[in-house]
Amino acid sequence: MLKQVAEGVLLHESEFIQSNSIVVQGRTGVLLIDPGITSGEMADLANDLRELGQPVVAGFSTHPDWDHVLWHAAFGDVPRFGTARCAASIHDLLSHTDWKARIAGVLPPEFADEIPTDLLGLITGLPDEAAQIPWDGPKVRIIEHQAHAPGHAALLIEERGVLVAGDMLSDVLMPFLDLDAADPIGDYLAALRLFETVADDVDAVIPGHGSVGGADQLRARIKQDRAYAEALRDGGVPDDPRVGPSAPLDWLPDVHRWQVQRLAQREQDETPE
Numbered sequence: 001m002l003k004q005v006a007e008g009v010l011l012h013e014s015e016f017i018q019s020n021s022i023v024v025q026g027r028t029g030v031l032l033i034d035p036g037i038t039s040g041e042m043a044d045l046a047n048d049l050r051e052l053g054q055p056v057v058a059g060f061s062t063h064p065d066w067d068h069v070l071w072h073a074a075f076g077d078v079p080r081f082g083t084a085r086c087a088a089s090i091h092d093l094l095s096h097t098d099w100k101a102r103i104a105g106v107l108p109p110e111f112a113d114e115i116p117t118d119l120l121g122l123i124t125g126l127p128d129e130a131a132q133i134p135w136d137g138p139k140v141r142i143i144e145h146q147a148h149a150p151g152h153a154a155l156l157i158e159e160r161g162v163l164v165a166g167d168m169l170s171d172v173l174m175p176f177l178d179l180d181a182a183d184p185i186g187d188y189l190a191a192l193r194l195f196e197t198v199a200d201d202v203d204a205v206i207p208g209h210g211s212v213g214g215a216d217q218l219r220a221r222i223k224q225d226r227a228y229a230e231a232l233r234d235g236g237v238p239d240d241p242r243v244g245p246s247a248p249l250d251w252l253p254d255v256h257r258w259q260v261q262r263l264a265q266r267e268q269d270e271t272p273e
């Protein structure tokens, strides 16, 4: 089912950790951002769009994690974009002969049979200097940053006042750092500052997973995510309900502890003897 977020911006929520697929209406069809998770959900979405007389004319993946680079044949064979770094990262995965086995190893078991991987990751990287998505619709500004994953992009649909945040600014997930990066926490804090610079233009923020928030929520989420990242940096215990005893998802406190461990390990490895 499609829900309207703003004029010409619709949302489809998947069952798997409230994954959001975003539909932006253009002149001749729609831009589909982070297409969805299960085959059934994506086929339904394609069907809904067909009934609205709104074919998919382009796709975009906010980052190279499996849950953002799927596709269904019913959406059609249209250009699918990502940032250059995002495309390079997923193409690197696809260059391994055992990529399907690698992906299968990280899929959630309860949905694995319903997740179609045939068209996974077939995206074209936009040039580094691309400031917007090339398509026939409202201007969609690309706000690239390093924080959650290589080549992660948030998208600002200025005339609709909508910020598509990818896997940032979620009300249900705490920050997931890119622990392979040179400076995971520094990157995360820099990305949050970047979001602050566009906050005045945003009426609605759509996270990759979780609920849509208004302008106040955007600022509150920036603050909450900054507090989490700073607590990790300073060795403190984050006062964050998302990883506390009543966390909305019971596996999040484990991911949190794992992040703390990995960061401590890095620090140890970097300390000269």
Ligand SMILES: [Zn+2]
Pocket: 065, 067, 068, 167, 208, 209
């Ligand atoms: Zn995700």
